[in-house]
Amino acid sequence: xxxxxxxxxxxxxxxxxxxxxxxxxxxxxxxxxxxxxxxxxxxxxxxxxxxxxxxxxxxxxxxxxxxxxxxxxxxxxxxxxx
Numbered sequence: 001x002x003x004x005x006x007x008x009x010x011x012x013x014x015x016x017x018x019x020x021x022x023x024x025x026x027x028x029x030x031x032x033x034x035x036x037x038x039x040x041x042x043x044x045x046x047x048x049x050x051x052x053x054x055x056x057x058x059x060x061x062x063x064x065x066x067x068x069x070x071x072x073x074x075x076x077x078x079x080x081x082x
Contacts, residue, residue: 019081021033030077030080030081031073031077031081033076033080034073034074034076034077034080034081035073037072037073037076038069038070038072038073038076039069041068041072041076042065042068042069042072045068046065
């Protein structure tokens with residue numbers, strides 16, 4: 001049992017950092033804040049693309065917007081919490 005605890009402590013040391021953000025008395029994980037801001041940025045990017053280039057095709061929306069969401073979320077998490 002001691003060995004299992006020892007090895008669990010060694011392998012789980014990377015999991016001890018959990019950036020939480022307090023919003024109105026509740027703590028939210030950093031990835032959740034990044035995801036919400038990433039969704040908003042993706043929606044703003046969609047509006048900007050449709051307004052500036054209404055007739056051009058930038059690829060299939062099922063690939064474009066999830067890729068943009070992933071990009072914005074990961075960049076925000078790296079910039080704010082890493």
